[in-house]
Amino acid sequence: MRIALDAMGGDYAPQAVLQGALMAKESFSKENKEIVLIGNQAIIHSHFEKLGADKNAFEIVHTEDVIQMGEHPTKAIGQKPNSSIMLGFKMLKEKSVDAFCSAGNTGAMLVGSLFTIKAIPGIDRPGIAGFIPKEDGRYGILLDVGANADCKPEFLDQFAVLGSLYSKYIFNIENPKVGLMNLGEEEQKGTILTQATHQLLKNNPKINFVGNIEGRDAFNDRADVIVTDGFTGNVVLKLAETFYELMEKRNFMDPFIELFNYAGVGGSPILGVNGNVIIGHGVSTPIAIKNMLNLAVQLTEAGIVDKIKNAYN
């Protein structure tokens, strides 16, 4: 198994990315898993020297182009075909790697994946999956968390399937419960979007729909998969992150609150594209990078892309 990692992506790249890669490599050492770094070889080598690490520890795909955090995604991917992000997608498309991870420009990761490996046939709009801690110590899945601000009911109906497959094959939850984020439990409540989506979910034989849930159900066990538009999902995910920061600042910490730390999960997969793609948080620490690589291993081992393809064929 080969996992490509954008060495230049993230606010603390390349230092934090390389440290994370070294940590992951250590845990991978006796297994058949390789990390391929994409980035400026001279810079990577000099950082490895500073870190006292073997500069030949990883295969490096050299490039001098980087898509910066603030760049316009669509423009950037057109203008920088040799950027670390676009090379990652090229390798993923050619199947020279099994997964691609980057904590770089989120928009470029999303648009890049749609332009290169593309959506799986039958999927209108891939979604970004976020993870929401549950009080029983597990993670629930929230999607979309930002790929699609405006959604049609059909998109949310597909998110429900994508999230269910993820929950089943990665989290090993049989028959995962799907809830629709709404402002009330009754099926006629909500927006035009949630009302129409409710009907689709109710009649979708591929999922176990448990009905509408509310903001207050985010952390309880009413749903394993919470379906929502990318706008609402993004607001919820960022609120949950902020909540963690408020707790951390106060030293209010316990195993459940610790689950709110984005670094524990490492990244958010794009579900519904034709390959394993994970977007890391811009502020990713070495531990977050390590966990993102572990997540890439899980996605690859579970064959989540094929499971999704099978569901839509």
Add this chain to the structure above:
Amino acid sequence: MRIALDAMGGDYAPQAVLQGALMAKESFSKENKEIVLIGNQAIIHSHFEKLGADKNAFEIVHTEDVIQMGEHPTKAIGQKPNSSIMLGFKMLKEKSVDAFCSAGNTGAMLVGSLFTIKAIPGIDRPGIAGFIPKEDGRYGILLDVGANADCKPEFLDQFAVLGSLYSKYIFNIENPKVGLMNLGEEEQKGTILTQATHQLLKNNPKINFVGNIEGRDAFNDRADVIVTDGFTGNVVLKLAETFYELMEKRNFMDPFIELFNYAGVGGSPILGVNGNVIIGHGVSTPIAIKNMLNLAVQLTEAGIVDKIKNAYN
């Protein structure tokens, strides 16, 4: 000043409501403030007896009709013109009271207000204001938190004005900062709704627009007033309530976290209707009821309805 209180509204009514009324009365005792209870006189009297309170402590407007928590709002207000909620609005419309508070059926409170005292001319859609704790110990305003699930840009533009007036005249914040809840800071980010709203807010001379904010800014000082559609606002408010419950369960408590307790504020005003109306939380405790009555006093003293009328004339 006379404040009408629905004695029959809320999951713990009438007991909790009457206890709250007694607590408020005590703090009002030397001032010219009266609480008028609306509900079943015999039941109210028997509860006062149980509580060891003077059964003649309050003026009571007797009725045997109650709109239950689960009833369909529009049907219920048509079928029960003598319900405690509809009598409250009748008194408010006739100006025999200055404010009306109920912890009963939220939908009936909203629809009832629109059918009786009606929206202030110039306001397309009144909104429900929620309060969001800020790390510096103040409250920020979030609206709409559920009156309007689907919104047009013009509604959000009006929420910005309503929230600004509230912030200025109730919270005494000069030139309150208005932020638009979004999934990114750049003005082209977000949904069709937020993109169009951004342009209206930018050009609205009645407000101090500071731009888009994100979920992570809910509790910081970037904005005093956060404008959003009623769907997103509802999800955010319920998440914030859930945070509080999670903290309470763990005894993770400090003055800031304590601000998340809905009971401290007591209720959510409907802004943009032609009278002071406050909706209490269904699970309102006596302290929450007391604080809702205090909030009613504040709204009345600030003359918020007239301030809004002036802004739209």
